[in-house]
Amino acid sequence: MNQPDFIVVGAGSAGCVLTRRLAEEFNATVVVVEAPSTPAPIGDRQRPAHWIKLLKSGEDWDFPTEPTPSLAKRRLRWPRGRGIGGSSRINAMIWFPPTSRDLNRLADASGNHWSSDRILTALKSVESLLQPEEPRWLSEPSRTFLRAAQSLQNAKPMVYQRLNRRGQRTSLQSLLRPNREKARSWEDRIQVVRGMADRLIWTNEKVNGVELLTENGRAELVSRYGVILASGAIGTPTLLMRSGIGCRNALKEHGIGLRIEHLSVGKNLRDHLIMPVIYQRTSDADRFSPFGDLRHLVQWQTLGSGPLSSNLAECGGLFLNDAIQIHVTPTHYLTFPKEDSSAWMTIGANVTQPQSCGHLQLRSADPSEPPVITTNYLDQQQDLERSIQGVEYVRELANSGVFRDVISAEIVPGAKRITREAIARSVERYSQTLYHPIGTCAAGNHPEDAVDHRFRLRNSSGLWIVDGSVFPGITVGNPNATIMSLAWMAAEEITESR
Numbered sequence: 311m312n313q314p315d316f317i318v319v320g321a322g323s324a325g326c327v328l329t330r331r332l333a334e335e336f337n338a339t340v341v342v343v344e345a346p347s348t349p350a351p352i353g354d355r356q357r358p359a360h361w362i363k364l365l366k367s368g369e370d371w372d373f374p375t376e377p378t379p380s381l382a383k384r385r386l387r388w389p390r391g392r393g394i395g396g397s398s399r400i401n402a403m404i405w406f407p408p409t410s411r412d413l414n415r416l417a418d419a420s421g422n423h424w425s426s427d428r429i430l431t432a433l434k435s436v437e438s439l440l441q442p443e444e445p446r447w448l449s450e451p452s453r454t455f456l457r458a459a460q461s462l463q464n465a466k467p468m469v470y471q472r473l474n475r476r477g478q479r480t481s482l483q484s485l486l487r488p489n490r491e492k493a494r495s496w497e498d499r500i501q502v503v504r505g506m507a508d509r510l511i512w513t514n515e516k517v518n519g520v521e522l523l524t525e526n527g528r529a530e531l532v533s534r535y536g537v538i539l540a541s542g543a544i545g546t547p548t549l550l551m552r553s554g555i556g557c558r559n560a561l562k563e564h565g566i567g568l569r570i571e572h573l574s575v576g577k578n579l580r581d582h583l584i585m586p587v588i589y590q591r592t593s594d595a596d597r598f599s600p601f602g603d604l605r606h607l608v609q610w611q612t613l614g615s616g617p618l619s620s621n622l623a624e625c626g627g628l629f630l631n632d633a634i635q636i637h638v639t640p641t642h643y644l645t646f647p648k649e650d651s652s653a654w655m656t657i658g659a660n661v662t663q664p665q666s667c668g669h670l671q672l673r674s675a676d677p678s679e680p681p682v683i684t685t686n687y688l689d690q691q692q693d694l695e696r697s698i699q700g701v702e703y704v705r706e707l708a709n710s711g712v713f714r715d716v717i718s719a720e721i722v723p724g725a726k727r728i729t730r731e732a733i734a735r736s737v738e739r740y741s742q743t744l745y746h747p748i749g750t751c752a753a754g755n756h757p758e759d760a761v762d763h764r765f766r767l768r769n770s771s772g773l774w775i776v777d778g779s780v781f782p783g784i785t786v787g788n789p790n791a792t793i794m795s796l797a798w799m800a801a802e803e804i805t806e807s808r
């Protein structure tokens with residue numbers, strides 16, 4: 311391909327959906343730049359229960375966060391996928407469509423340009439491509455939870471749909487690969503280049519290319535209409551900053567000259583924080599063991615079911631009027647899979663709309679250095695209060711009769727930790743990222759918002775942003791379905807505004 315119409319940086323959830331639609335429906339030629347990665351064993355990539363083994367593998371950026379004061383000064387690791395599929399390559403595969411609150415927020419941020427109808431139509435199109443499916447097997451803790459949650463008020467218990475095909479992780483590679491009848495045209499229109507995009511290239515005040523690091527050294531790619539950043543909530547703002555887009559003083563510290571001042575780039579960083587309530591199990595029935603059992607391997611290979619088809623977080627839902635989301639796992643949330651014991655189960659609760667907000671900064675101008683990630687989790691008192699409420703809610707549920715024969719003791723926070731103060735200390739000590747960083751180049755109507763309703767970076771030409779960084783705030787549930795729906799819609803907006 312000589313000079314493509316567009317360069318898309320990042321072949322993750324958004325990048326793959328966007329590229330597919332640009333090429334298939336709008337006949338655009340696209341070069342997709344994706345960072346190099348070392349593939350994990352194929353079994354770990356295909357078997358849903360093994361996603362946890364992909365963390366810290368050669369497919370994970372494994373970003374360190376700064377110590378967070380309100381998490382007992384802990385430094386968390388933030389997994390982000392690398393390789394075709396991005397975070398969809400290593401994630402827990404839950405397919406959680408946008409809620410009405412998410413839809414309203416997107417409509418508000420775009421002056422109703424991203425209307426609920428448009429996003430739901432986009433969602434349907436993505437679903438018809440990827441066909442998320444119902445789980446083919448549920449562990450005993452999940453089945454018990456669903457029975458217990460049936461009679462609750464203000465509750466929406468859910469068995470999560472998944473991005474799986476016949477019990478196997480769906481690969482987004484299929485979005486970029488031509489199907490048989492269209493093989494020629496597709497091959498001509500999409501090209502994947504492996505390399506680490508370092509910074510943008512401008513010609514006459516218009517962005518038209520990227521400079522990247524490949525295994526053969528530095529290279530430049532140039533396009534006809536411009537560059538679309540789909541590098542995710544961490545990758546996109548840091549690439550912008552290396553290119554001179556951000557806060558003048560912060561860039562100056564790294565010897566980077568200012569191109570466009572955008573104070574909101576890298577700000578508004580949100581994530582869901584999950585507090586695991588962990589129980590010892592009594593029941594011997596249906597012990598969960600997704601590693602090394604030949605019977606389970608045969609069951610998964612022949613039927614796509616059994617423990618290996620579990621995504622670990624099989625069910626949960628929204629509770630307390632959508633204030634809390636729950637994820638149920640048949641494991642010890644804090645030690646699995648290091649200790650592959652089936653004697654535990656976890657009911658984790660997270661605040662769906664945390665008010666605490668973090669930010670990102672460059673550590674250096676070198677693209678191989680991870681950024682400085684300040685999470686500010688639980689910075690706002692109300693997030694801590696809500697997290698405590700989540701633990702109390704889970705306890706009430708677990709103490710209901712349905713769980714009587716299934717669990718014997720609460721291990722974390724531990725039955726002795728009754729007071730709100732004691733629960734608060736446990737929340738600080740044990741809460742974990744739910745892997746949903748988002749919002750670092752948020753779209754909005756105001757001149758200071760980074761991105762407009764056409765997905766253009768404001769005050770720039772030839773530059774669009776399409777990934778989790780544009781979501782204003784944080785989705786109520788797991789964000790992947792919403793991000794992919796936005797990416798589908800973005801193909802249309804970009805074609806019209808190129």
Ligand SMILES: Cc1cc2nc3c(=O)[nH]c(=O)nc-3n(C[C@H](O)[C@H](O)[C@H](O)COP(=O)(O)OP(=O)(O)OC[C@H]3O[C@@H](n4cnc5c(N)ncnc54)[C@H](O)[C@@H]3O)c2cc1C
Pocket residue numbers: 319320321322323324325343344345389390391392393394395396397398400401402403404405406505506507508540541542543545546549744745746747776777778779788789790791793
């Ligand atoms: C472990 C884990 C579990 C999760 N579980 C779920 C779940 O069950 N359900 C759900 O809805 N969400 C889940 N998520 C979140 C969801 O997967 C992400 O929010 C979503 O995939 C983000 O999509 P994106 O397109 O914004 O970014 P990504 O999918 O992360 O894509 C960004 C891409 O850009 C590439 N890139 C970055 N920088 C550069 C550069 N400089 N040069 C070249 N390429 C670059 C990356 O390698 C990556 O491929 C999970 C995430 C993780 C990590």
